[in-house]
Amino acid sequence: MSRNILDLTPDTQILYRQFKEGMDAAGIDFILTCTLRTAAEQLELYRKGREYREGKWIIVDKKKCVTWTLNSRHLKGTAFDICILVNGKLLWNPGLDADGDGVPEYTEAGIIGEKVGLKWGGRFKDKNGNPNPDAPHFQNGG
Secondary structure, three states: OOHHHHHHOOOHHHHHHHHHHHHHOOOOEEEEEEOOOOOOHHHHHHOOOEEEEEOOOEEHHHOOOOOOOOOOOHOOOOEEEEEEEEEEEEEEOOOOOOOOOOHHHHHHHHHHHHHOOEHHHOEOOOOOOOOOOOOOEEEEEO
């Protein structure tokens, strides 16, 4: 898996840089955890929490599922994932408001991403329309 912004499409690189400027202006520190993935890497992530039985993938442990698709935008270089840093420590809890301003850091990041034209994974829904957030995920386009 790549963490290099140069592996993103040119349009997505521009959006990433605008996102980074917004995050810097807001004083929210983060690291880039993933840009481009190969199909094999995507399959490896997809397999977590699943077993292949009788010709289809079955979820056996939803808490271990990392991704919900084999056709990720990461395969096309039009998505990236982040992790918020608070005092140099990784913040993986999307609901945590570490700075006490009333808004979780990932929500703040999502708002910044949406302002520059990214789609934020924190608003994802499943096929039934139920919330299925992926707060660290941002992608170019719908």
